[in-house]
Amino acid sequence: MNYTPVIGLEVHAELKTKSKMFCGCSSDYFGQKPNTHTCPVCLGLPGALPVPNKKAIEWCIMIGLALNCKIANFSKFDRKNYFYPDLPKGYQISQYDQPFCQKGSVKLANGKQIGITRVHMEEDTGKLIHQGDSTLIDFNRSGVPLVEIVTEPDFENAKEVVEYLKKLQQIVRYLSVSDADMEKGNMRLEPNVSLRKKDVKELPKYKVEVKNINSFRFVEKAIVFEIKRQTEILENGETPAQETRGWDENKQKTVSQRAKEAANDYRYFPEPDIPPIRFTQDQISKIKSQMPELPIAKLSRFIKDYLLSEYDAEILTREKDLADYFEKTVNDAKDSVKYLTIRPSPKIIANWLINKRPDIDKILPARLIKEIILAGELTRVDDIELEKVIKKILFENKKAVADYNSGKIQVIGFLIGKTKQHFPKADTNQIKTMIGKLISLYT
Amino acid sequence: MKLNQLTIKQAQEGLRNRKFSSVEITKACLEQIKKHDKKLNAFITITEREALESAGKADELVSQGETLQDKPLLGIPIALKDIFSTKGIRTTAASNVLKDYMPVYDATVVEKLKNAGAVIIGKTNCDAWAHGSSGENSDFGPTKNPWNTEYVPGGSSSGSAVSVASDMCIVATGTDTGGSIRHPASFCNVVGLKPTYGRVSRYGIVAMASSLDSIGHITKTVEDSAIILNTASGKDPKDATTLGFPIPDYTESLKKEIKGIKIGVPREYFIKGTDPQVSALVKKAILVLEKQGAKIVELPHTQFANPCYYIIQPSEVSSNLARYDGIRFGLGRENFGDEAKRRIMLGTYTLSAGYYEAYYKKAMQIRTLVKKDFESAFTKVEAIITPVSPTLPWKLGEKVDDPLKMYLSDIFTITANLAGIPGLAVPCGFAEGLPVGMQILGPQFSEELLFQIGYAYEQATEWHKQKPNL
Numbered sequence: 001m002n003y004t005p006v007i008g009l010e011v012h013a014e015l016k017t018k019s020k021m022f023c024g025c026s027s028d029y030f031g032q033k034p035n036t037h038t039c040p041v042c043l044g045l046p047g048a049l050p051v052p053n054k055k056a057i058e059w060c061i062m063i064g065l066a067l068n069c070k071i072a073n074f075s076k077f078d079r080k081n082y083f084y085p086d087l088p089k090g091y092q093i094s095q096y097d098q099p100f101c102q103k104g105s106v107k108l109a110n111g112k113q114i115g116i117t118r119v120h121m122e123e124d125t126g127k128l129i130h131q132g133d134s135t136l137i138d139f140n141r142s143g144v145p146l147v148e149i150v151t152e153p154d155f156e157n158a159k160e161v162v163e164y165l166k167k168l169q170q171i172v173r174y175l176s177v178s179d180a181d182m183e184k185g186n187m188r189l190e191p192n193v194s195l196r197k198k199d200v201k202e203l204p205k206y207k208v209e210v211k212n213i214n215s216f217r218f219v220e221k222a223i224v225f226e227i228k229r230q231t232e233i234l235e236n237g238e239t240p241a242q243e244t245r246g247w248d249e250n251k252q253k254t255v256s257q258r259a260k261e262a263a264n265d266y267r268y269f270p271e272p273d274i275p276p277i278r279f280t281q282d283q284i285s286k287i288k289s290q291m292p293e294l295p296i297a298k299l300s301r302f303i304k305d306y307l308l309s310e311y312d313a314e315i316l317t318r319e320k321d322l323a324d325y326f327e328k329t330v331n332d333a334k335d336s337v338k339y340l341t342i343r344p345s346p347k348i349i350a351n352w353l354i355n356k357r358p359d360i361d362k363i364l365p366a367r368l369i370k371e372i373i374l375a376g377e378l379t380r381v382d383d384i385e386l387e388k389v390i391k392k393i394l395f396e397n398k399k400a401v402a403d404y405n406s407g408k409i410q411v412i413g414f415l416i417g418k419t420k421q422h423f424p425k426a427d428t429n430q431i432k433t434m435i436g437k438l439i440s441l442y443t
Numbered sequence: 444m445k446l447n448q449l450t451i452k453q454a455q456e457g458l459r460n461r462k463f464s465s466v467e468i469t470k471a472c473l474e475q476i477k478k479h480d481k482k483l484n485a486f487i488t489i490t491e492r493e494a495l496e497s498a499g500k501a502d503e504l505v506s507q508g509e510t511l512q513d514k515p516l517l518g519i520p521i522a523l524k525d526i527f528s529t530k531g532i533r534t535t536a537a538s539n540v541l542k543d544y545m546p547v548y549d550a551t552v553v554e555k556l557k558n559a560g561a562v563i564i565g566k567t568n569c570d571a572w573a574h575g576s577s578g579e580n581s582d583f584g585p586t587k588n589p590w591n592t593e594y595v596p597g598g599s600s601s602g603s604a605v606s607v608a609s610d611m612c613i614v615a616t617g618t619d620t621g622g623s624i625r626h627p628a629s630f631c632n633v634v635g636l637k638p639t640y641g642r643v644s645r646y647g648i649v650a651m652a653s654s655l656d657s658i659g660h661i662t663k664t665v666e667d668s669a670i671i672l673n674t675a676s677g678k679d680p681k682d683a684t685t686l687g688f689p690i691p692d693y694t695e696s697l698k699k700e701i702k703g704i705k706i707g708v709p710r711e712y713f714i715k716g717t718d719p720q721v722s723a724l725v726k727k728a729i730l731v732l733e734k735q736g737a738k739i740v741e742l743p744h745t746q747f748a749n750p751c752y753y754i755i756q757p758s759e760v761s762s763n764l765a766r767y768d769g770i771r772f773g774l775g776r777e778n779f780g781d782e783a784k785r786r787i788m789l790g791t792y793t794l795s796a797g798y799y800e801a802y803y804k805k806a807m808q809i810r811t812l813v814k815k816d817f818e819s820a821f822t823k824v825e826a827i828i829t830p831v832s833p834t835l836p837w838k839l840g841e842k843v844d845d846p847l848k849m850y851l852s853d854i855f856t857i858t859a860n861l862a863g864i865p866g867l868a869v870p871c872g873f874a875e876g877l878p879v880g881m882q883i884l885g886p887q888f889s890e891e892l893l894f895q896i897g898y899a900y901e902q903a904t905e906w907h908k909q910k911p912n913l
Contacts, residue, residue: 040548040647044766046541047528047550047647051683081762081794090765137770267794269803272654272759274683 003195003234005227006203007161008153011168012146013063013178014124014186015056021123021145022050022093029140030184034129042143044088049273052077056145057100057121057277059177061287063147064101064119066171066294071284075100077121077271082264085137086126094122094148096268106151108163115152122146147178153192153203158223161191162216170295174320182215189213193226195234206239210254212246222247222254229254298323306330306346315354322360326353329365344372351429381426386419386434393418394435394442401442412436446471447610448910451519451667454613455511458501458518465505465518465562468613469498472520472564476611479913484586485602485611487525487535489565494520497562504560516674517560522606522615525566526573526649527553532563536649537581538571539778540767550647551679552616552658559674564612567602572764573623573651574782575599576852579843582780587839588630589911590877594836597630599623603661604631609913614662614671618648620655621752622831622856625868628661629831629880632870632909634897635661636668637856639887640863641686643672644679652759653684655752655860664907665869665897669693672890688888696891697898704896706733707740707824712855717833720874725830725881728871731903732828732896740820740827744812745858751813752857753850754793754806761790785846814862821886826896829855831868831880859884867893870906878909 020027023041040048061071078096104116124144129136149168155161169187172178180187190211194204208230210222230240245254270276293301295317302313302323317323330346344352352358352372363371393415394401400411412435419431446468449457457463473491480486501518511517523529526536528546535541549557557563570580578601579585586601588594589609596605600617604627607615617624619637628635636659643658650656660675662668673694678687706729713722729737764787769775779787793802820827832852842849859866864887871881883893901907 043771045528045546045548045772046534046536046544046649046766047526047546047645049646049650049682049684051681079762081765083765083768085768085770088766088771090768091762265796267762267791267796267799269758269762269794269799272652272684 002198003231004198005156005223006153006194006196007155007157007223008192009151009155009161009164010190010192011149011165012188012190013149013172013180015059015145015147015177016179016186017053017056017059017145019053020143021053021056021121022143025143027144029144032140034136034138034140037140038142042088043139044090050093050271052274052277053145058287058290059145059175060100060119060121060147061279061284062175062177062291063149063172064104065284065288065291066175067101067104067106067116067119067149067168069101069104069116069119071101071279072098073280074098074276074278076276077274078268079271080122081267084125085135086128086142088126088139088142092122092125093271093274095120106164106167108160108167112154112160114154114160114164117150117152119147119149122148153194158220158227161223162220165189165216165219167295170318174292174295176292176320185214189219191219191223193223193230194240195227195230206242208240208242209244210247211244211257218247218249221252225253292320302326306350308347308350312347312350312354316350322353325360325365326350329353329368332365333369344369348372348427351427355429381423381430383434386423386426386431387438389422390415390419390431390434390438394438398442401439404439405442415439445475445610447475447612449613450663451516451613451670452664454519455515455670458505459511461505465498465501465520466495468518469494469520469562469564472610472612475609476565476606479589479609480611482587482592483589483605483609484584485567485605485609486522486565487537487568487583487602488533490532490563493532494562494564501560501562514558514560515670516556519561519614520564520612521556521561522565522567522603522612523553523563524569524600524603524615524617526569526618527566527616528647528649529553529563529566532566534566534649535583536572537569537583538780538783539582539774540769540776541649541773542582544773546647548647551644551681552675553647555674556616565606567600567606567615569601569603570599570623570782571780572649572760572783573599573618573620574760574786576622576626576849577837577839577842578602578605578627579839580780580782585839588836588877589913590632590836593838594877595630595839595841597627597832597836599627600635600661601627604628604633604635607631607633607661607663608911610910614660614667616658616660618651619657619659619856619860619866620651621756621860622853624657624659624661625831625856625866625880625882626853628868629870629882630836630878632873632878632880632906632911633661633663634665634668634870634907635659635868635880636672636890636893637859637866638672638676638890639688639865640860641684642688642865642888642890643675644677644682644685646679646681650759650763652756653763654759655756657860665867665894665901666694666697668867668897669697669890669894691891693891693894697894699895701732701895701899704733704826705824706737706896707820707827708737709740709742709745709820709827709829711742711745712829717830718835718874721830721833721835721879724872724874724879725828728881728900728904729828732900737828738824740824742813742816742820742858744809744816745854747809748813748858748861749850749854751806751809752853752861753789754802755810755861757786757790758794758803759790760786761788761794782846810861813858817858817862817864817884817886825885826889826892827884829882829884831855831882835874835877835879856882863887865890865893867897869897869900870909871900871904872906873909
């Protein structure tokens with residue numbers, strides 16, 4: 001391909017504050033009876049005024065800090081004027097030229113830095129429900145706090161985008177500021193895609209935005225599709241149209257929604273109902289101090305403190321709940337079960353959590369420790385001893401080996417079983433790893 | 444004296460001493476409305492049943508020994524400009540768009556007045572959406588000046604000024620975005636207060652231009668104005684632009700002597716184009732307060748205030764009126780009158796991409812300069828006195844076809860809105876049988892001082908006691 005994709009991303013994340021952005025209504029709208037979480041403010045009744053939710057602003061700043069942004073000392077809200085039936089005031093309160101957070105970055109696994117242009121605060125709209133010839137409006141979602149995170153056009157392929165999205169989702173979940181649940185719509189994605197010639201530096205003259213994407217898988221498919229579509233157009237000597245497209249999962253393609261020429265002039269101006277907001281360095285430091293440990297920091301700490309492999313540590317830190325549970329179990333194993341002579345090591349606890357996937361909402365760490373102990377004295381077998389035995393087993397079970405190597409990897413269970421006859425108390429993970437290492441030698 | 448002619452102060456005393464009942468005052472007001480409102484058209488909605496009911500309740504409370512400590516306005520009939528949301532009482536903004544709109548909640552000020560015991564007697568006429576300076580721009584017909592029904596009463600709080608001037612109520616509320624309280628007060632010979640921006644909550648009041656809207660009231664005396672501000676002012680958790688500045692008892696300091704006070708007169712407010720009769724009356728009034736005459740001050744950016752105001756105000760109006768789409772409440776946008784449409788178009792234009800920098804942003808910079816003019820003037824003098832309007836009340840219909848001429852009638856009042864400072868309009872005489880008012884301006888949160896000056900003037904003169912011959 002003679003073209004390099006230029007991809008940027010806009011992500012909207014709904015915050016899970018108790019109340020809405022500008023009124024006291026509950027923001028927990030999901031599955032509620034329509035129009036039961038409303039008041040004069042979020043219905044846009046005459047005379048109603050917005051009062052900003054302090055917690056939501058703090059959380060927006062936390063997201064900005066987690067994405068290494070600069071936090072503005074002076075910021076304000078603006079009105080974005082446009083008509084749509086789900087927007088009761090005829091304008092959305094958003095931020096235009098002075099967002100709370102700007103100029104951040106996120107590092108991908110390959111070391112590449114993705115620039116964060118801005119992180120700003122706004123309000124969600126109501127929801128239209130089309131029924132036959134009529135349209136109903138549910139304002140329960142109207143005014144729910146929404147954080148918009150915009151990246152620089154730094155991505156070059158769909159894989160990078162998905163990696164970034166997973167990281168972002170993980171960060172907001174760690175901060176406990178959003179459920180970032182794609183299915184419930186509390187995280188919404190809008191990639192913009194264009195292509196430039198391989199050795200050209202400047203950005204392409206057009207941009208295609210893709211909307212209505214509600215899963216990471218679809219975002220990947222939509223980007224891959226767009227790259228292919230735009231390449232074909234460019235190779236015919238034409239320029240793709242500047243437009244907004246939507247992902248159609250049934251047709252497995254993007255479809256044009258509206259040409260950019262008809263784009264709205266939003267007539268932004270400072271929201272006169274909300275005074276500008278100033279932050280002192282102290283206030284920002286205070287917000288920073290309230291932030292929990294972020295995934296990257298936790299990952300390296302797990303590797304260092306618990307002597308875990310990067311692979312294990314990554315799995316354990318993927319979700320904060322699991323990471324917390326792991327640490328609690330390790331500590332409980334150290335402290336509260338001192339009377340036990342056998343104490344599972346962090347590595348054994350990690351293996352147990354990764355392989356057996358116990359229901360951590362139901363099983364308390366103390367009980368888990370007991371289960372691990374009852375399951376057998378989990379000891380690490382000497383690697384040389386283990387290798388000898390496994391080599392022998394692999395030699396004796398040529399059919400299983402051949403099956404495994406041709407893709408039927410589930411036969412590994414049979415081989416683990418054979419090995420366990422020799423080492424009944426051995427850590428399954430250790431056996432599994434060793435078989436995996438040796439089996440390819442027996443093709 | 445008839446009961447409907449009472450001031451708040453007099454009504455409070457009479458009720459406390461059981462000289463008369465709230466029902467009696469309320470009935471007297473209702474009777475006056477019935478007698479004269481066909482001619483004057485001050486009211487859009489008269490809430491006779493509710494008024495008599497709450498007056499009855501007030502009397503009950505008085506008989507149970509309720510003191511006026513907790514309910515200072517107990518039993519006092521009040522009229523509300525029809526852009527104050529009133530739960531269960533239709534609120535039209537004098538526009539056909541809202542002719543059947545029934546609010547589900549009370550504005551904060553309405554809630555405060557109710558809690559203080561006030562009796563809501565009705566909703567007053569005004570220029571639709573508070574757009575206007577004459578009271579003629581109402582979809583419910585123009586309000587007439589009680590001093591001469593061929594003349595306009597001033598606007599936009601036309602019905603509020605007229606209802607107080609003609610004793611249809613004891614007090615009325617209003618809103619002032621560019622002079623809409625002070626202007627009709629001066630045209631009708633009553634007292635009008637535009638408080639400091641942020642002193643009184645805007646929550647629940649149909650917004651005109653949010654950064655300029657001030658919520659105030661029209662009364663028969665300066666003392667009454669102070670009594671209402673005691674109830675209405677204060678920080679409101681529902682209005683982020685209200686400030687927690689301490690609230691003094693405005694009635695307490697009222698009678699403080701103002702000897703030696705430095706009053707300023709801005710050169711820019713006594714210019715060609717101002718009716719010489721108006722200038723003369725205001726200058727005479729200043730001499731009453733300061734025998735040696737006032738100090739001349741400069742407010743050099745005054746000449747830019749009107750164009751600046753007519754960019755900021757329509758910009759905000761165009762956005763504030765966007766919610767009237769006929770989807771959730773009210774009727775469709777085709778029901779907007781010409782003036783609202785004019786402001787929507789002007790504001791949409793000045794906020795558009797490419798024009799924002801040239802218009803809105805520039806206007807905001809000028810606004811800062813106007814504000815600084817006042818700040819620097821208030822380092823030299825304590826208060827400034829000017830005419831409220833450059834002209835006497837004009838004849839109905841005289842300016843309706845010339846919006847620019849109409850806009851110019853606000854030139855002396857809009858500066859206070861741009862600067863966010865308070866202004867008090869006080870009657871200061873008559874010319875050609877029509878009232879003339881002066882306005883007293885002070886720094887932000889200087890309402891106490893304005894009341895002191897206004898009160899001192901009232902004590903020395905009789906203008907405010909003049910009543911129209913209905």
